[in-house]
Amino acid sequence: xxxxxxxxxxxxxxxxxxxxxxxxxxxxxxxxxxxxxxxxxxxxxxxxxxxxxxxxxxxxxxxxxxxxxxxxxxxxxxxxxxxxxxxxxxxxxxxxxxxxxxxxxxxxxxxxxxxxxxxxxxxxxxxxxxxxxxxxxxxxxxxxxxxxxxxxxxxxxxxxxxxxxxxxxxxxxxxxxxxxxxxxxxxxxxxxxxxxxxxxxxxxxxxxxxxxxxxxxxxxxxxxxxxxxxxxxxxxxxxxxxxxxxxxxxxxxxxxxxxxxxxxxxxxxxxxxxxxxxxxxxxxxxxxxxxxxxxxxxxxxxxxxxxxxxxxxxxxxxxxxxxxxxxxxxxxxxxxxxxxxxxxxxxxxxxxxxxxxxxxxxxxxxxxxxxxxxxxxxxxxxxxxxxxxxxxxxxxxxxxxxxxxxxxxxxxxxxxxxxxxxxxxxxxxxxxxxxxxxxxxxxxxxxxxxxxxxxxxxxxxxxxxxxxxx
Ligand code: GLU
Numbered sequence: 001x002x003x004x005x006x007x008x009x010x011x012x013x014x015x016x017x018x019x020x021x022x023x024x025x026x027x028x029x030x031x032x033x034x035x036x037x038x039x040x041x042x043x044x045x046x047x048x049x050x051x052x053x054x055x056x057x058x059x060x061x062x063x064x065x066x067x068x069x070x071x072x073x074x075x076x077x078x079x080x081x082x083x084x085x086x087x088x089x090x091x092x093x094x095x096x097x098x099x100x101x102x103x104x105x106x107x108x109x110x111x112x113x114x115x116x117x118x119x120x121x122x123x124x125x126x127x128x129x130x131x132x133x134x135x136x137x138x139x140x141x142x143x144x145x146x147x148x149x150x151x152x153x154x155x156x157x158x159x160x161x162x163x164x165x166x167x168x169x170x171x172x173x174x175x176x177x178x179x180x181x182x183x184x185x186x187x188x189x190x191x192x193x194x195x196x197x198x199x200x201x202x203x204x205x206x207x208x209x210x211x212x213x214x215x216x217x218x219x220x221x222x223x224x225x226x227x228x229x230x231x232x233x234x235x236x237x238x239x240x241x242x243x244x245x246x247x248x249x250x251x252x253x254x255x256x257x258x259x260x261x262x263x264x265x266x267x268x269x270x271x272x273x274x275x276x277x278x279x280x281x282x283x284x285x286x287x288x289x290x291x292x293x294x295x296x297x298x299x300x301x302x303x304x305x306x307x308x309x310x311x312x313x314x315x316x317x318x319x320x321x322x323x324x325x326x327x328x329x330x331x332x333x334x335x336x337x338x339x340x341x342x343x344x345x346x347x348x349x350x351x352x353x354x355x356x357x358x359x360x361x362x363x364x365x366x367x368x369x370x371x372x373x374x375x376x377x378x379x380x381x382x383x384x385x386x387x388x389x390x391x392x393x394x395x396x397x398x399x400x401x402x403x404x405x406x407x408x409x410x411x412x413x414x415x416x417x418x419x420x421x422x423x424x425x426x427x428x429x430x431x432x433x434x435x436x437x438x439x440x441x442x443x444x445x446x447x448x449x450x451x452x453x454x455x456x457x458x459x460x461x462x463x464x465x466x467x468x469x470x
Contacts (some may be wrong), residue, residue, distance in 0.1 A: 002194055003036050006027035006036065012042055022264075024067050038068075040071070060247060061246040064250050093215070100129075106122055119165050136174065142168060150210075181212065184209060189213070194221055195223075197224040198224075200228060203225045226267045229266055229267075255310065259302070264276065303352070311347045315340050319342075322353060368460060381428055381432065385425065392414060396455060403447050411443075
């Protein structure tokens, strides 16, 4: 059996877009599932629009998603000689010819065709002229004038286009650079690709590529053109709909597992299943279940999946991610064990790691830096409450074990003795310890903060810093 070989060939003219990442993932999964090979190729022949920075960003995004490649990255800009060899071959075999028509002349031919309702294309003027190479000459493909070009697509089914509709495409431009269709076919042929899975925005290129395969006497790979990803307004997903670059999601605190899981479901399904572990995905992924309808990018579902992974990943992993996001916000440097004790409290609540970092702020900043909104202080930290805090401190200080259960018992006793209800103190305590009116359970956060922090924070708001405790 032939080894499955797939590829991802981004153009480094932008970030790794979620749509690109999705096709990369499908290609990667198909190669991995079949024990095949996944090739990364950078299509940078558009020198003016390509950049090294974008290439690096794309590689970062791939690495972050865990989409490792077996070969490459190849750079098309370094393979120009190879493309020229193939162009020479096509010239020699009569499948291509030099064309001396200027861009203005070609435009005029198109306009003329349009005016008569014909397909706007180059009229073939230089086809029979047998021109040699020379300045101002491009190389064009001699498209068959009759018949049709057909292929079987794994998503679209049979596709056929009358050759009369196809232009004599340019293979080499005036600047000597190969065109996209030529370079892609030479690469796909020389890299022995068995499957080409890409967005259906390329569907109209495929018949032209098929003609090139045929002219080169090569077998076709299996094509799968997956429908585009749309925004909620059913228009092609773009920046208007929010972040579209994969690394932006990383920076917003999404887990790569969540992103991979989300992306795979955009245009592929396995019954109604939504959550897939990677090893399971590698078992069940197949090209038979690629969807035929465009899918809508649903931020809410991505967030839901992210929270799912945040909740279920091991505490150590989430703690180290939390550390990264805290450090980015200037709150880094917390002890590893301390972070690991914070994480379980926030795992059920945080949609993203950025949210978790924001929720964790009060745990990790210095006691005197816990943000205190003056209006909140006025509202909750009344003189009566401050009195209680002052009285509570020795009770807390004397606790031999500072865990949730002991705290609960101690508070019951204190409240009983003082004749006050828990609700009188609960919200003020929360404000004093966290600077917020919402947080995980009070006893839980007190246990994690530990006795010393709790005492210092209560002292801070009860105005008794100087007073010795206990
Ligand atoms: N460089 C093309 C793109 O980024 C790849 C097209 C293909 O998969 O053949 O759209």
